[in-house]
Amino acid sequence: MATIKDVAKRAGVAVSTASYALNNIKKVSPATVKKVQDAARELNYQKNGFASDLKRTKTNTIALILKDLSGPYYSELIKGVQEVTMTNGFDLIACSSIGGSQSTAVKFLKEKRVDGAIILAHNITDEIIHESAREGFPIVVLDRNLNNDHIIQVEVDNTQGGYIATEHLIQNGHQEIAYISGPYDSHDNEMRFNGFQQALSANELRFQSRWKISGDFTREGGYRATKMLIAQGNLPTAAFYANDEMALGGIQAFRENNISIPEDISVIGFDDIQLSEYVSPPLTTIKQPKYEAGALAVHLIFQQLSLEKVDRYYKLPTELVERKSVRTRRINKETERPIN
Amino acid sequence: MATIKDVAKRAGVAVSTASYALNNIKKVSPATVKKVQDAARELNYQKNGFASDLKRTKTNTIALILKDLSGPYYSELIKGVQEVTMTNGFDLIACSSIGGSQSTAVKFLKEKRVDGAIILAHNITDEIIHESAREGFPIVVLDRNLNNDHIIQVEVDNTQGGYIATEHLIQNGHQEIAYISGPYDSHDNEMRFNGFQQALSANELRFQSRWKISGDFTREGGYRATKMLIAQGNLPTAAFYANDEMALGGIQAFRENNISIPEDISVIGFDDIQLSEYVSPPLTTIKQPKYEAGALAVHLIFQQLSLEKVDRYYKLPTELVERKSVRTRRINKETERPIN
DNA sequence: TTGCTACGTCCTTAATCGTTGCCATTTTCT
DNA sequence: AGAAAATGGCAACGATTAAGGACGTAGCAA
Numbered sequence: 001m002a003t004i005k006d007v008a009k010r011a012g013v014a015v016s017t018a019s020y021a022l023n024n025i026k027k028v029s030p031a032t033v034k035k036v037q038d039a040a041r042e043l044n045y046q047k048n049g050f051a052s053d054l055k056r057t058k059t060n061t062i063a064l065i066l067k068d069l070s071g072p073y074y075s076e077l078i079k080g081v082q083e084v085t086m087t088n089g090f091d092l093i094a095c096s097s098i099g100g101s102q103s104t105a106v107k108f109l110k111e112k113r114v115d116g117a118i119i120l121a122h123n124i125t126d127e128i129i130h131e132s133a134r135e136g137f138p139i140v141v142l143d144r145n146l147n148n149d150h151i152i153q154v155e156v157d158n159t160q161g162g163y164i165a166t167e168h169l170i171q172n173g174h175q176e177i178a179y180i181s182g183p184y185d186s187h188d189n190e191m192r193f194n195g196f197q198q199a200l201s202a203n204e205l206r207f208q209s210r211w212k213i214s215g216d217f218t219r220e221g222g223y224r225a226t227k228m229l230i231a232q233g234n235l236p237t238a239a240f241y242a243n244d245e246m247a248l249g250g251i252q253a254f255r256e257n258n259i260s261i262p263e264d265i266s267v268i269g270f271d272d273i274q275l276s277e278y279v280s281p282p283l284t285t286i287k288q289p290k291y292e293a294g295a296l297a298v299h300l301i302f303q304q305l306s307l308e309k310v311d312r313y314y315k316l317p318t319e320l321v322e323r324k325s326v327r328t329r330r331i332n333k334e335t336e337r338p339i340n
Numbered sequence: 341m342a343t344i345k346d347v348a349k350r351a352g353v354a355v356s357t358a359s360y361a362l363n364n365i366k367k368v369s370p371a372t373v374k375k376v377q378d379a380a381r382e383l384n385y386q387k388n389g390f391a392s393d394l395k396r397t398k399t400n401t402i403a404l405i406l407k408d409l410s411g412p413y414y415s416e417l418i419k420g421v422q423e424v425t426m427t428n429g430f431d432l433i434a435c436s437s438i439g440g441s442q443s444t445a446v447k448f449l450k451e452k453r454v455d456g457a458i459i460l461a462h463n464i465t466d467e468i469i470h471e472s473a474r475e476g477f478p479i480v481v482l483d484r485n486l487n488n489d490h491i492i493q494v495e496v497d498n499t500q501g502g503y504i505a506t507e508h509l510i511q512n513g514h515q516e517i518a519y520i521s522g523p524y525d526s527h528d529n530e531m532r533f534n535g536f537q538q539a540l541s542a543n544e545l546r547f548q549s550r551w552k553i554s555g556d557f558t559r560e561g562g563y564r565a566t567k568m569l570i571a572q573g574n575l576p577t578a579a580f581y582a583n584d585e586m587a588l589g590g591i592q593a594f595r596e597n598n599i600s601i602p603e604d605i606s607v608i609g610f611d612d613i614q615l616s617e618y619v620s621p622p623l624t625t626i627k628q629p630k631y632e633a634g635a636l637a638v639h640l641i642f643q644q645l646s647l648e649k650v651d652r653y654y655k656l657p658t659e660l661v662e663r664k665s666v667r668t669r670r671i672n673k674e675t676e677r678p679i680n
Numbered sequence: 681t682t683g684c685t686a687c688g689t690c691c692t693t694a695a696t697c698g699t700t701g702c703c704a705t706t707t708t709c710t
Numbered sequence: 711a712g713a714a715a716a717t718g719g720c721a722a723c724g725a726t727t728a729a730g731g732a733c734g735t736a737g738c739a740a
Contacts, residue, residue, distance in 0.1 A: 001452075001474075003698055014718040019700060029716060044471070049451035051698035054390040054723050061444065069434055070418040078410040082436060091444035094409055094434040096422060104401065104431035111389030112341070131384065134341070278618045343724055354692045359726060369690060391724035394697050683740085692731075700722085707716070 002043035011039035022047070061091035062301060063114040065105040067121040069096045073273060074120065077142075080294025081118060088302050090115070097121035101128060112137060116301040118294075119144070122186070138304035140297040143188055152304075154297050154314045158188050161286040161318035162195020162240075165268050168284070168320055169238045170203050173329030174266060176236035178211040180225045180246055186217070189242050192270060196240060211236055215246045222246025226253035235265055237329065244269035244276050244285055251279060251325075262327035272321050282323035289316045342383035351379035362387070401431035402641060403454040405445040407461040409436045414460065415614070417482075420634025421458060428642050430455070437461035441468060452477055456641040458634075459484070462526070478644035480637040483528055492644070494637050494654045498528050501626040501658035502535020502580075505608050508624070508660055509578045510543050513669030514606060516576035518551040520565045520586055526557070529582050532610060536580060551576055555586045562586025566593035575605055577669065584609035584616050584625055591619060591665075602667035612661050622663035629656045 008018035013032060021028045021036035028036075039045075053059050064081050066074055078094070085092040093114070097105035100123055108114055109124075109132040119129065120142040133139050133150040140152045169177055179196050182189030193212075200207050213229050215221035222241060226249065229235070241247035247269035254261055261267050261281055269276060272287035293316055303310045348358035353372060361368045361376035368376075379385075393399050404421050406414055418434070425432040433454070437445035440463055448454055449464075449472040459469065460482040473479050473490040480492045509517055519536050522529030533552075540547050553569050555561035562581060566589065569575065581587035587609035594601055601607050601621055609616060612627035633656055643650045 004700095005698080015699085016701070016719075017717055020717090023700085025701095027716065032716075046450045046452065046472075048394070048698050049447070049453045050390045050394040051723090052451075052700075054388070054394055054725090055698080055700045057723075059390075069422060069432075070415045075410045082409060082438065086439055091447060092409075092436065093444060093448075096432065098422065099426055104433060107389070107431060108433075110386045111392075112386065113389045132386075275615065275618055278615055280618075280620060344726095345724080355725085356693080356727075357691055360691090363726085365727095367690065372690080388724050391697090392726075394699095395724085395726045397697075681740100684738090686737085687735090689734085690732090693729085695728085696726085697724105702721090703719090705716100705718070707714100709714075710712090 001048075002045040004045070004047070006043055007036060007039045007045050010043060011035045059091075059113065059115050060089070061093060061114050062298060063105075063108050063117040064092060064094045065097055065109070065117055065119045065121050065124070066094060067097050067123055069094060073271070074290070075274070076290035077120070077294040080291040080296075081298050082294075084295045084298040084302075088298075090302075097124050101125070109139075116140075116305060118142065118297045118301065138301045140300050142293060142297060145187060149312075152300050152310065152312050152314075154293055154300070155316070156288045156290075156293060157315050157317050158191030159195040159198070161270060161288070162192035163199045164195075164318065164320050165192075165240055165270065165286050166196045166199030167203075168322075169240065169266060169268060169326065170199065170205070172238075172266070172326055174236075174238035175205055176208075176211070176238070177205075178213060178229055178236045178239040180213050180215045180222060180229075180239060180241045180250065182215060182217040182242040182246075184214070189217075192242050215242065215249075217243050217245060219245045219249040219252075222249030223253045224249075226250040230254075230257050230259065235259070238266040238268070238326070241267065241269045244271040244273045244283060247283055247285070247325075248275065248279060251283070261325050266326040268326055276321075277323070281325045284323045284326045285321050287319045287321045289318070292316060341388075342385045343388070344385070346383055347376060347379045347385050350383060351375045399431075399453065399455050400429075401433060401454045402638060403445075403448050403457040404432060404434045405437055405449070405457055405459045405461050405464070406434060407437050407463055409434060414630070416630035417460070417634040420631040420636075421638050422634075424635045424638040424642075428638075430642075437464050441465070449479075456480075456645060458482065458637045458641065478641045480640050482633060482637060485527060489652075492640050492650065492652050492654075494633055494640070495656070496628045496630075496633060497655050497657050498531030499535040499538070501610060501628070502532035503539045504535075504658065504660050505532075505580055505610065505626050506536045506539035507543075508662075509580065509606060509608060509666065510539065510545065512578075512606070512666055514576075514578035515545055516548075516551070516578070517545075518553060518569055518576045518579040520553050520555045520562060520569075520579060520581045520590065522555060522557040522582040522586075524554070529557075532582050555582065555589075557583050557585060559585045559589040559592075562589030563593045564589075566590040570594075570597050570599065575599070578606040578608070578666070581607065581609045584611040584613045584623060587623055587625070587665075588615065588619060591623070601665050606666040608666055616661075617663070621665045624663045624666045625661050627659045627661045629658070632656060 004018050005015055008015045017028060018036050021033045062085050082092055095104040095108055097103045106128055109117055116138040118140045126146055130148055133148050140154055142154050181193060197207055213225040215225040241250055247267055259265060269283050269285035272285045276283040276285050300310055344358050345355055348355045357368060358376050361373045402425050422432055435444040435448055437443045446468055449457055456478040458480045466486055469486060470488055473488050480494055482494050521533060537547055553565040555565040581590055587607055599605055609623050609625035612625045616623040616625050640650055
């Protein structure tokens, strides 16, 4: 590989002059610039990115750290991040945190191979993030609680989401509602469940623990949980799945048992993944502002990079997406019992 | 940030000793190693990745270059790449080629910020790839034709895929088949179309140019193309969409015109994207071995990195996935006309 | 026992990777 | 001549690593 020295030699100038010429720094005469550029072209010179980054201690790139690059879930979020990063003239790389503390992601974080990072990966420990956080290295964490002066949190209001989902069911006449939960250690799940409970008590409904079934955010888990719910007999009139993937599994389980949605049971999910629109029946769910979250996250990074003061905590609202998986039951006002 | 110098000073040793100690190179006494490690911990020292990469001229990371990080299409492929990369102890970063020659992707390629790259992004020009290719920098291109000693091609056999799709329709009694194409400059599309034509002539059917409608691989495009097909009157009995996305758009267009699938017209797609299974009717399509393609691609990178000789061209077969969007028509042997 | 060489262990010195950018120097222009 | 413009020299950036030095100890002869 040709280096800048080779270019300088061939152009008959000093290395520094070559550097100036190649980087469009105005102190070089047009004639010299041309000489240098020609030499560079002839030698097929490409600058060594590392050397350059090392010297300037700036990489012009932002890392987006995801648990799994292959998941389709983050699509919208990535789009938000990508667009804002691009318009700011920065580069974006995505890296996976699979492999925990050995992962690419952690390496990028710790070794400061980027100017800033956005983290949406719950398998990276708080500790690692704390260790990596420092003055001048902005980190934004999504859907995660972390108290550190150099870390900014952007969260979707899962509690509110859980609340409006439940409220929607209640408004449609449902009083017996199952909650199919995500894993116990999931912060998101916990918040959604809180919202669920709050909506119940706001409507003076009692939470029945036998209708809390535990899943794990996977389709498989939703399927199993639903089978359990069915096996246990005495179905509720509606089920709130802590995410859409599980709801999909649930729909399948109900179908296999000839329980039809929404006639026999109403179903609501959370996330609004792309598939939700296409399953049958189309799934009513809670949409998260993923694009906005992504865009906001990068935006905050840039603000910090330009040394502006920013708040350390942001919460984004969710939104109900009505489709066909929730039926409205009419209630007889006198007896307070459903008519249909 | 603390540097290795600080660590060395605090541990009371020379920089080089600190380096040896930190990298587990045996020339240092256990006591010293401990001193250095303690010092590093106390200073919260993290090595500077760039400096290190610069000196060793090796990054231990592979780049996966995609047209758009937010597309859900590559999921399987990424998984294949990811797993193989991990098991080889390398890091993987994904970068987008949005922005053409200004993109992150191109920068990584040209500036050799990684040890090898896998490219699946048709908006990167051949020229750029040629410029970046060189001894010792393995590049694998997917679904793309490029003649260069330092570049390896991994292709899915689109021609064969087009052939079996068409053959499947013909075997099911279809003789009038529309082809909804991708963009004209798409190599994939061209190959699929070739397969389509080959299957037709192998069955002594004539290709009718009025049944070739041009789309652009998007759902929107498939929708528009289908509307045109319908408007033109005289529908074929089957339609082969050059990809699933377009088929989805087509399904919608047919539904809006009360043309039912597969009763009135059979539909076959290409790709087997996740949604295909969920639309109604579930889409018969051609599945590409994406996981395998990804895994093979990285594997080849590693082989080259360890200086093994490898072939420069690989072609992977596709597979028919039968679902519900193709109807079999029975043909009267005598009259050679369909019965139903 | 003493003195000398020889060798191994552990550590240090210093060169290097390719760029950048400060400062000094030379050239050019007014 | 003096200012401005163009160019050159060189020390960083933070790590790695070849080569060499200091020290201790063992082996052996006198």
